[in-house]
Amino acid sequence: MDGHSNNFRHEKCQSYLLFHYETKLGDGFRCFLYFLALAYCFIGLSAITGRFFRSMENVVKHTRTVKERDPCTNAMVVKYKKVWNYAIADIALLAFGTSFPQISLATIDAIRNLGNLYAGGLGPGTLVGSAAFDLFPIHAVCVVVPKAGERKKISDIGVWLVELVWSFWAYIWLYIILEVWTPNVITLAEASLTVLQYGLLLMHAYAQDKRWPYVSLPLTRSERPEDWVPPETGQYRDGNRSHDKYSEMHEIDDKDRNQDIVDIFSIHRNTEQSHEDMTPEKDNLLSTWKQQFNDAVMLESPDQRKLNNTFLRLAKAFWRLLLAPWRLLFAFVPPYQIAHGWIAFIFSLVFISGIAYIVTKLTDLISCVTGISAYVIAFTALAAGTSWPDLVASKIAAERQLTADSAIANITCSNSVNIYIGIGVPWLIDTLYNFFAYKKPLRIENAAGLSFSLLVFFATSVCCIGVLVFRRLTLGAELGGPRVWAWVTCIFFMLLWLIFVVLSSLRVSGII
Numbered sequence: 175m176d177g178h179s180n181n182f183r184h185e186k187c188q189s190y191l192l193f194h195y196e197t198k199l200g201d202g203f204r205c206f207l208y209f210l211a212l213a214y215c216f217i218g219l220s221a222i223t224g225r226f227f228r229s230m231e232n233v234v235k236h237t238r239t240v241k242e243r244d245p246c247t248n249a250m251v252v253k254y255k256k257v258w259n260y261a262i263a264d265i266a267l268l269a270f271g272t273s274f275p276q277i278s279l280a281t282i283d284a285i286r287n288l289g290n291l292y293a294g295g296l297g298p299g300t301l302v303g304s305a306a307f308d309l310f311p312i313h314a315v316c317v318v319v320p321k322a323g324e325r326k327k328i329s330d331i332g333v334w335l336v337e338l339v340w341s342f343w344a345y346i347w348l349y350i351i352l353e354v355w356t357p358n359v360i361t362l363a364e365a366s367l368t369v370l371q372y373g374l375l376l377m378h379a380y381a382q383d384k385r386w387p388y389v390s391l392p393l394t395r396s397e398r399p400e401d402w403v404p405p406e407t408g409q410y411r412d413g414n415r416s417h418d419k420y421s422e423m424h425e426i427d428d429k430d431r432n433q434d435i436v437d438i439f440s441i442h443r444n445t446e447q448s449h450e451d452m453t454p455e456k457d458n459l460l461s462t463w464k465q466q467f468n469d470a471v472m473l474e475s476p477d478q479r480k481l482n483n484t485f486l487r488l489a490k491a492f493w494r495l496l497l498a499p500w501r502l503l504f505a506f507v508p509p510y511q512i513a514h515g516w517i518a519f520i521f522s523l524v525f526i527s528g529i530a531y532i533v534t535k536l537t538d539l540i541s542c543v544t545g546i547s548a549y550v551i552a553f554t555a556l557a558a559g560t561s562w563p564d565l566v567a568s569k570i571a572a573e574r575q576l577t578a579d580s581a582i583a584n585i586t587c588s589n590s591v592n593i594y595i596g597i598g599v600p601w602l603i604d605t606l607y608n609f610f611a612y613k614k615p616l617r618i619e620n621a622a623g624l625s626f627s628l629l630v631f632f633a634t635s636v637c638c639i640g641v642l643v644f645r646r647l648t649l650g651a652e653l654g655g656p657r658v659w660a661w662v663t664c665i666f667f668m669l670l671w672l673i674f675v676v677l678s679s680l681r682v683s684g685i686i
Contacts, residue, residue, distance in 0.1 A: 303553020
């Protein structure tokens with residue numbers, strides 16, 4: 175397939191997705207169909223994002239019962255404390271989860287290259303491109319999302335600095351092992367150290383959050399509100415109504431069915447509505463699961479029927495029709511109230527991996543038909559499409575949270591996860607196989623192009639972080655502020671992304 179992609183002008187691509195008849199179609203029409211299928215896969219990722227976030231929300235909201243003695247009354251008091259630490263939840267679940275489309279794509283690319291002494295370029299290209307998309311367009315969106323005049327700043331600057339340093343170091347480290355330590359070669363030791371650094375990041379972030387002496391930065395946590403996410407003002411239940419946990423569960427389901435994307439950052443809310451076991455009984459479980467399938471095939475929600483604009487109603491109905499196959503498929507994901515959301519979380523990751531596998535096939539075909547380098551497709555179309563969960567998560571945080579901590583932390587943490595896990599794990603798989611099978615390291619075919627992209631990314635990312643620091647010093651906040659300056663920042667970040675994409679594409683294509 176790669177051979178055909180390099181000889182586009184001389185030889186017709188003979189690879190196909192479903193039927194051999196595809197090879198008889200014109201190259202332009204085939205390319206259009208494959209791009210259309212790729213876009214539909216990205217729509218599928220957006221469809222699974224809501225369910226994935228709901229399951230993650232339930233995982234992180236899990237509490238444990240703690241008995242403490244009141245120093246004043248000397249009586250035992252029962253308290254409910256969250257199992258997950260906020261900083262660890264952001265890195266281990268949120269950043270890992272939102273980056274999972276890129277991670278699974280890179281891992282699939284590595285597995286299908288087993289036995290090859292040269293690493294596949296699809297995974298690293300997508301992950302570096304995704305890092306650029308996370309840093310520039312997502313920051314651009316987050317800056318303008320707060321209301322006019324509203325300012326949101328990072329409250330725990332120490333944790334953010336730790337995450338930022340590890341994010342920058344990730345790309346410096348990648349350049350070192352590609353160009354300095356063992357040029358164009360990845361050894362088993364280098365791949366192992368790459369993955370190991372993810373664990374060091376987790377420990378360092380936790381130490382900074384807990385302000386451990388000697389290993390944390392001496393920075394105080396300023397103005398961190400008790401509730402990171404303010405409680406929503408909505409309709410309250412009738413006080414005379416009996417409080418039943420199963421009826422409450424169905425009320426939550428009804429609310430989620432009318433909500434396109436769950437507010438994942440409500441995990442930072444300290445108050446818990448109920449500490450009872452929300453796991454439904456068998457009948458309630460079946461009822462909830464059945465309702466997921468009913469919702470999947472429903473073309474109009476109750477809210478849509480209330481709209482007076484016929485055109486808007488038709489547009490929303492068409493969108494739900496377009497999503498129906500995906501929604502029907504994802505209805506097989508068990509209800510997220512089971513086992514604190516873990517089962518739904520794992521099922522969602524499996525479905526995301528399946529979509530990533532199809533995406534790798536489509537990318538190969540597009541490269542084969544058009545002759546465009548897989549690297550170029552990876553850090554443009556694939557990076558933008560697979561970064562959709564990152565964009566959604568950070569946008570929600572910028573809208574809902576009182577601070578900018580999680581919106582910006584999700585970006586910096588995702589970039590670290592992209593390198594330490596997204597590139598480290600696939601390279602570890604390939605280097606392990608080559609070590610035991612051939613006693614040879616893994617070679618990087620286009621290491622020069624990847625290294626150049628890293629240098630461009632590093633230079634532009636310094637400009638991006640510099641602007642955020644400048645906004646902090648002048649406006650008092652990284653996000654929001656006067657609309658004019660918010661839009662100026664947004665446009666500047668988008669220009670930085672275009673610079674990265676254009677220069678990297680020209681380098682990989684051999685033009686510069």
